[in-house]
Every structure is written in C-alpha cells, then in structure tokens.
Amino acid sequence: MLKINNLHASVEDKAILRGVNLEVKAGEVHAIMGPNGSGKSTLAAVIAGKEEYDVEEGEILFENENIDELAAEERAHKGIFMSFQYPVEIPGVSVTNFMKTAINETRKAKGLEDMPANEMLKLIREKSELLEIDRKFLSRSLNEGFSGGEKKRNEIFQMAILEPKLAILDETDSGLDIDALRIVANGVNKLKSKDNAVIVITHYQRLLDYIVPDFVHVLHNGKIVKSGTKELAHELEEKGYDWIKEEVNA
Amino acid sequence: MxxxxxxxxxxxxxxxxxxxxxxxxxxxxxxxxxxxxxxxxxxxxxxxxxxxxxxxxxxxxxxxxxxxxxxxxxxxxxxxxxxxxxxxxxxxxxxxxxxxxxxxxxxxxxxxxxxxxxxxxxxxxxxxxxxxxxxxxxxxxxxxxxxxxxxxxxxxxxxxxxxxxxxxxxxxxxxxxxxxxxxxxxxxxxxxxxxxxxxxxxxxxxxxxxxxxxxxxxxxxxxxxxxxxxxxxxxxxxxxxxxxxxxxxxxxxxxxxxxxxxxxxxxxxxxxxGERIDSTLKGVTIIGNKQHVDHNTLVHHIEPNCESHQDYKGIFGDSATGVFNGKVIVNKEAQKTNAFQANNNILISDKASINTKPQLEIFADDVKCSHGCTIGQLDESAMFYMRSRGIPEKEAKALLMYAFSNNVLSSVKIPEIKQRITKIIATKLGVKIGFDL
Structure with a gap:
C-alpha cells in the first residue's frame, strides 16, 4: 500500500529525514518509535502532504503511485489520513459542519453526489457512539476549548467517519489518560481490517499494548535504524533509546 | 465646472x-x-x-x-x-x-x-x-x-x-x-x-x-x-x-x-x-480588486450605565484597502459605561491593506472600556489541518473566512438575512458551502 524509498526531506533548508525506507502492506500495523527530534512527526507530515516540507530525494508511493506532487487534500481523497499530534482549533466551525464539508468534498473529488442528510446524520451518530462522544460535543466549535483527550478522541472520530486506507496516528497517546487511551485504541482496532493499514507514531510503548503492531521501527537522526516485531517496543521501554544510538554510532 | x-x-x-x-x-x-x-x-x-x-x-x-x-x-x-x-x-x-x-x-x-x-x-x-x-x-x-x-x-x-x-x-x-x-x-x-x-x-x-x-x-x-x-x-x-x-x-x-x-x-x-442604553455596531467586510471600504464609527456615551459593543471583521484580497476608525467618547457624567470595540482583519494578498485606528476619549473614571485590533493572515496550520481532511484549498479558505465572520453573523436576528449573507460570502469566495451558519 505504502512504499517509501530513500526519502530525504527538509524544512527551511534543515535536513530532517535522511533516507527513510519503509513498506506498509494492507492489513498491517506499523509502529514508528524514536527519541524526540528523530523526525517521526516530520515523516507523518510529509506523507500527509504538508507543504512546508521539501522532499529532496526519494519517493513516496501510495498504491504504486508517486504522490509527491499531490496536494494534502488529494492525498486525503486517495485514503491517507493523519491524526494530528496537536489538532488545530477552528473557532466558528462546528465539528458536525466540518465533517459534513470533509465528507462531501471527498465525495465530490470521487465524482459522487453530496451524502443525503439523513445518511450523514446516521453516520455521524454511529461513529460518535463508537468513540463515546456526547451529542452536544458535535455542535461545539472544532477543537476549541477541547481537553487533550477530547481532541484526540475527535481525531479518531474523524478517522472513523472518513474510513481511510492508511491512517497515521501521530503521538495520539500523548495527553491521554488511561480511559481515553482505551477508547481511542478501541476505536482504531474496530476500524482495522485486512484492507487498511495503520502507522502508529509514538514515543512510548503504552499505546502499543492496546494497538498491537506487526512491526516496530526505530527512527533516529532521520533514518530507520532498527526494525523488529512488538518485542522491540518492550525492549525500548525497558532500556530507553541510548543503546540504539550507541549501536548506530558503533 | x-x-x-x-x-x-x-x-x-x-x-x-x-x-x-x-x-x-x-x-x-x-x-x-x-x-x-x-x-x-x-x-x-x-x-x-x-x-x-x-x-x-x-x-x-x-x-x-x-x-x-x-x-x-x-x-x-x-x-x-x-x-x-x-x-x-x-x-x-x-x-x-x-x-x-x-x-x-x-x-x-x-x-x-x-x-x-x-x-x-x-x-x-x-x-x-x-x-x-x-x-x-x-x-x-x-x-x-x-x-x-x-x-x-x-x-x-x-x-x-x-x-x-x-x-x-x-x-x-x-x-x-x-x-x-x-x-x-x-x-x-x-x-x-x-x-x-x-x-x-x-x-x-x-x-x-x-x-x-x-x-x-x-x-x-x-x-x-x-x-x-x-x-x-x-x-x-x-x-x-x-x-x-x-x-x-x-x-x-x-x-x-x-x-x-x-x-x-x-x-x-x-x-x-439616556441611561441603560445598549448599542451594537457590527460589520463584515470582504472585498477584493481595488475596492475600498471605510468604517468610521462614533459612539458617544453621554449618560451613565450604558453599553456599547463594536465588532468589525474584515477580509481584504487583491489590492483592496480598508479603514476602520472607531471613536468612543465617554462623557464625565457617563459613569459605569461598558464600551467594547474589536476590529479584526485578515489580509489574503500582499497588496491589500488596512488602516485601523481605535480612538477612545474617556472623561469618566468608573468605566470599562476595551478595544483591540488585529491584522493577520489565514492560519496556515488550520489550512493544512482542513486540507488533510480532504477539504480543498479554496473551500478551506472559505471555511476559515466564514468562521472568522461568524461572530458577527451570529447576532443577526432574521434567519433569511443570515442565509443571504452566507450565500453572498460563498459567491464572493467562489465556493459552494454545504451548510448554513
């Protein structure tokens, strides 16, 4: 589904990714771990199409198509979704209106008519129940005054509605208490199927107890320096990242 | 002649x-x-x-x-x-x-x-x-x-x-x-x-x-x-x-x-x-090309215990120019006056400009008067957030501008006017918005 070859990316002439290789197949869950500043969030943003980042070398193939030239919305229309580490507050736009616009713009891009209002309501109701989101919450301005947990739950709620092929969860666990973590993880697990894939970006192993990865990769200095299975996550939790840095330097 | x-x-x-x-x-x-x-x-x-x-x-x-x-x-x-x-x-x-x-x-x-x-x-x-x-x-x-x-x-x-x-x-x-x-x-x-x-x-x-x-x-x-x-x-x-x-x-x-x-x-x-008067002055300005809109407001508080609320939003594209000059006078007798004034602007083009000037002349000593003006661009991180959800650039911009104008529209008491204004804004921005504010 996703194939990243020798990806180099920079922001304001500062190199951040220095040759990332990664392949994610349908049905798989990949975890990307790494110390602060290793380039994890940059990798997520580059896949999602953030314009501030310049891809200098390498390529990102999504379903065998190079998506380098595609705008963020076009990538979204193809089925790429990123859950933000810091979801943006948009005063004046309600959660419901935001989702309606997102759904109908995605449908428009696929040549479909707007979703009928009753179908839309049903979808929103169904998915809000999955994420245990209160009805009142939906008429509030997007992310404005939301707690950390509410913001993250709202991200997964959006994911549930948009049903992406590839979901990238950027530090979704940060700022979550254990109950919220369980709700979010449960939401992600329910949405998982053999046809879609998930990349979980995290600093800690905690979330991986709930969303169990098939593969774990360690990103360091803009490169994947080690890959393994879920046991690698446990090892990192126990020993920290220093041994990896030493291994790389050796 | x-x-x-x-x-x-x-x-x-x-x-x-x-x-x-x-x-x-x-x-x-x-x-x-x-x-x-x-x-x-x-x-x-x-x-x-x-x-x-x-x-x-x-x-x-x-x-x-x-x-x-x-x-x-x-x-x-x-x-x-x-x-x-x-x-x-x-x-x-x-x-x-x-x-x-x-x-x-x-x-x-x-x-x-x-x-x-x-x-x-x-x-x-x-x-x-x-x-x-x-x-x-x-x-x-x-x-x-x-x-x-x-x-x-x-x-x-x-x-x-x-x-x-x-x-x-x-x-x-x-x-x-x-x-x-x-x-x-x-x-x-x-x-x-x-x-x-x-x-x-x-x-x-x-x-x-x-x-x-x-x-x-x-x-x-x-x-x-x-x-x-x-x-x-x-x-x-x-x-x-x-x-x-x-x-x-x-x-x-x-x-x-x-x-x-x-x-x-x-x-x-x-x-x-008179006393206990309430005055509201609100405006949304969205212009482009070489258009010019100048809001020159005056609220004169003459007697005690009155309020005034001013909220003007402006979005300026192309070579459009805007002016906001908001004057509030509070007479010496007009104690317990509450006077608020806000003017927020977004410039969406390098050639657009806005001159904004609050002017407060307060002669009473027991009053609450506030004023604030901002000039900014559209929030890039909000743009990326919306686009990453599949909302194209033009529509995302429009949505942000709606959101920006929302405070002013929300106090319109005739729903048909609100709908009409929403439609005019959508036409102005060249988008179709799938909901009413």
Missing amino acids: DLKEKLVSSFLAFENQVDVDSPIHDVRSEAIKTFEEKGFPSKKEEAWKYTSLNTILKHDYSVFPKQENALEFSDVKKYFIHDIDSYKIVFIDGKYTSHLSQTTHDSMDVCLMSAALAKPKYRLVIENYFNKIATKDSLSSLNTAFSSEGAYIHIPKNKLVEKPIQIIHFATGNESAVMLQPRNLIVVDENSHVQIIERHQSLTDNPVLTNSVTEIYANKRAIVDYYKVQNDNENASLIDNTFINQKQESVASVHTFSFGGKLTRNNLNFFQN
Whole structure:
C-alpha cells in the first residue's frame, strides 16, 4: 500500500529525514518509535502532504503511485489520513459542519453526489457512539476549548467517519489518560481490517499494548535504524533509546 | 465646472421644484451654505486621511437623475430579501416606485419622505426630528440641502412591527453618471420594535455616487435592528451617513455587510441620550480588486450605565484597502459605561491593506472600556489541518473566512438575512458551502 524509498526531506533548508525506507502492506500495523527530534512527526507530515516540507530525494508511493506532487487534500481523497499530534482549533466551525464539508468534498473529488442528510446524520451518530462522544460535543466549535483527550478522541472520530486506507496516528497517546487511551485504541482496532493499514507514531510503548503492531521501527537522526516485531517496543521501554544510538554510532 | 460648483449652482434649480415656504427650506438653505464653505472632505482632514474621494468626484454626475428604466419585480427580485413578508420602500434613480413597494399607514407610517415633508399631518414629527441629529459636516449638509426623497418611518409607541421593512434604492441610469442623495427618517416610539434592511444597488455600469443620510430615533425602551447590505457593483460608490439617537433603555443595533462597490464609506454615529442604553455596531467586510471600504464609527456615551459593543471583521484580497476608525467618547457624567470595540482583519494578498485606528476619549473614571485590533493572515496550520481532511484549498479558505465572520453573523436576528449573507460570502469566495451558519 505504502512504499517509501530513500526519502530525504527538509524544512527551511534543515535536513530532517535522511533516507527513510519503509513498506506498509494492507492489513498491517506499523509502529514508528524514536527519541524526540528523530523526525517521526516530520515523516507523518510529509506523507500527509504538508507543504512546508521539501522532499529532496526519494519517493513516496501510495498504491504504486508517486504522490509527491499531490496536494494534502488529494492525498486525503486517495485514503491517507493523519491524526494530528496537536489538532488545530477552528473557532466558528462546528465539528458536525466540518465533517459534513470533509465528507462531501471527498465525495465530490470521487465524482459522487453530496451524502443525503439523513445518511450523514446516521453516520455521524454511529461513529460518535463508537468513540463515546456526547451529542452536544458535535455542535461545539472544532477543537476549541477541547481537553487533550477530547481532541484526540475527535481525531479518531474523524478517522472513523472518513474510513481511510492508511491512517497515521501521530503521538495520539500523548495527553491521554488511561480511559481515553482505551477508547481511542478501541476505536482504531474496530476500524482495522485486512484492507487498511495503520502507522502508529509514538514515543512510548503504552499505546502499543492496546494497538498491537506487526512491526516496530526505530527512527533516529532521520533514518530507520532498527526494525523488529512488538518485542522491540518492550525492549525500548525497558532500556530507553541510548543503546540504539550507541549501536548506530558503533 | 467641478462637482462642488455644479451642486451649488444646481441648488437654485432645486428650489424651483420644492416648496420654498416650508420651514424645512430654511434648513436646506443653511445646509447648502455649510457645504459651500466646507466643500468635499480631503485627505488633509484626520477623518479622511485614508479615504480619498478624488477619483469618484471627477465624474460629471447628473444631480437630478430622471427615472429612466421601469423595473419588473422579477428582474430585481434577487436584491430583495424575498422569502419573507416585508414592507418595501423602493426607489429607482431616486424616484419612488409604487409597484415594487409595499407601504402602510395602518397604525404606523411606512412611507415616503416627500409625503412627510409636504403634508401637514407629519409636520410635528418633522419639526421635532428632521435634521436634529445629523451633524453639520459637509457631506451630511450636502444631503440635507437636497433632501426631498427617501424613506419615512414612524412607529408609534407599543408597536411590535412583525414584518421587516426593506428600503432599496436602484440606479439604472443611462446617463453617463448619476448622483443620488436619499434622505431617511426613522422614528421609533416607546416600547416599539422594528427591523429594517437597507440596500443600494446599481444596475448600470455607469458611475453612481450615493450620498445618503439616515436619522434614526430610538425612543424609550424601543428596539431597532438595522441591517445594511452593501454588495453593489464596482462602478458604484456609497457614502452612508447614519445617525442614531437613543433614549433610555433602548436597544439599537446596526449590522453592516460590505462586499461590493468601488468606494464605500460608512459614517455611523450613535448618541446615547439616556441611561441603560445598549448599542451594537457590527460589520463584515470582504472585498477584493481595488475596492475600498471605510468604517468610521462614533459612539458617544453621554449618560451613565450604558453599553456599547463594536465588532468589525474584515477580509481584504487583491489590492483592496480598508479603514476602520472607531471613536468612543465617554462623557464625565457617563459613569459605569461598558464600551467594547474589536476590529479584526485578515489580509489574503500582499497588496491589500488596512488602516485601523481605535480612538477612545474617556472623561469618566468608573468605566470599562476595551478595544483591540488585529491584522493577520489565514492560519496556515488550520489550512493544512482542513486540507488533510480532504477539504480543498479554496473551500478551506472559505471555511476559515466564514468562521472568522461568524461572530458577527451570529447576532443577526432574521434567519433569511443570515442565509443571504452566507450565500453572498460563498459567491464572493467562489465556493459552494454545504451548510448554513
């Protein structure tokens, strides 16, 4: 589904990714771990199409198509979704209106008519129940005054509605208490199927107890320096990242 | 002959058309003298520093335009808020048009200024209210000098006017250029409530200059909601001079939606003559090309325990320019005044500009006054967030601009106006928005 070859990316002439290789197949869950500043969030943003980042070398193939030239919305229309580490507050736009616009713009891009209002309501109701989101919450301005947990739950709620092929969860666990973590993880697990894939970006192993990865990769200095299975996550939790840095330097 | 000379000499011709024995005529004669002395305002005056009238004054306006074209309702329906029942006072090239209007004398007067100035039964109201709060600045004086037609609305006490009143001016001129000077008088007596919508619409590509004066009196406990829809074509300019006198416990609001026109200047003046008065001044401006919109507001707090709320949002694209000059005066006696003012602007082009200036003159010591102005660009991180959800750039921009304007739209009390404004904004931004705010 996703194939990243020798990806180099920079922001304001500062190199951040220095040759990332990664392949994610349908049905798989990949975890990307790494110390602060290793380039994890940059990798997520580059896949999602953030314009501030310049891809200098390498390529990102999504379903065998190079998506380098595609705008963020076009990538979204193809089925790429990123859950933000810091979801943006948009005063004046309600959660419901935001989702309606997102759904109908995605449908428009696929040549479909707007979703009928009753179908839309049903979808929103169904998915809000999955994420245990209160009805009142939906008429509030997007992310404005939301707690950390509410913001993250709202991200997964959006994911549930948009049903992406590839979901990238950027530090979704940060700022979550254990109950919220369980709700979010449960939401992600329910949405998982053999046809879609998930990349979980995290600093800690905690979330991986709930969303169990098939593969774990360690990103360091803009490169994947080690890959393994879920046991690698446990090892990192126990020993920290220093041994990896030493291994790389050796 | 420049426009000033032309106007002054036209006054003699004007006198041949009106009743010079009426006491109003002394007011007019006085006013033309004031205009002759002061002339049109120039950029040397502080209040006109950022707005030059030079380019719009250079046309050879016809001062007494003839009504040249008859209009059918179906041709101009879109300029009305037509999905609600309303009273309508409609003018074409300054002349009253009965077949597009719906006036009334049934327990209140929604009719014409020309009738009110001529007929004895209105004399008392005219004597008490006409030209009593309009200031003696040159443009208002010019309007006063030529005042003969416009809307006359008198709501007696304890009357809830259920249908909004629409005042619409069309310009159709085949003449090279026309100047219109409508004069409106609105008197709302004790405990009464009225909603008014005003619009100026040019249907010609020839230049149109409108210099309008509206005097509004909100007497004790009256409620007046006024909406100005300014979405004219780009050869039309508007100088809107509005004066509102409020008595105790009255509530008055003016929402100004400025989307069109070549040059628009809103001189909006509130005078609080009583206690526990509430005044609201709100506006959304969205312009592009070389359009210019200038909001020049004044709230004069004269007595204690009153409030005023100002909230103006502006979005400027291309080479558009905007001005916000908000003056608040709090007299020494006006203790416990709450006066708020906000002006937020987004520049979406490098060539667009806004000059914003709050001006507070506070002479009382126990007051709450706040003001804030911001100038920014569209939030890039919000743009990426929306685009990553599949909302294309143009629509994402539009959504952000809606959100930005939302505070102002949310206090509009007539849903059809809110829908209309939403639609105009969407058209303006070239998008289709799938929901109403």
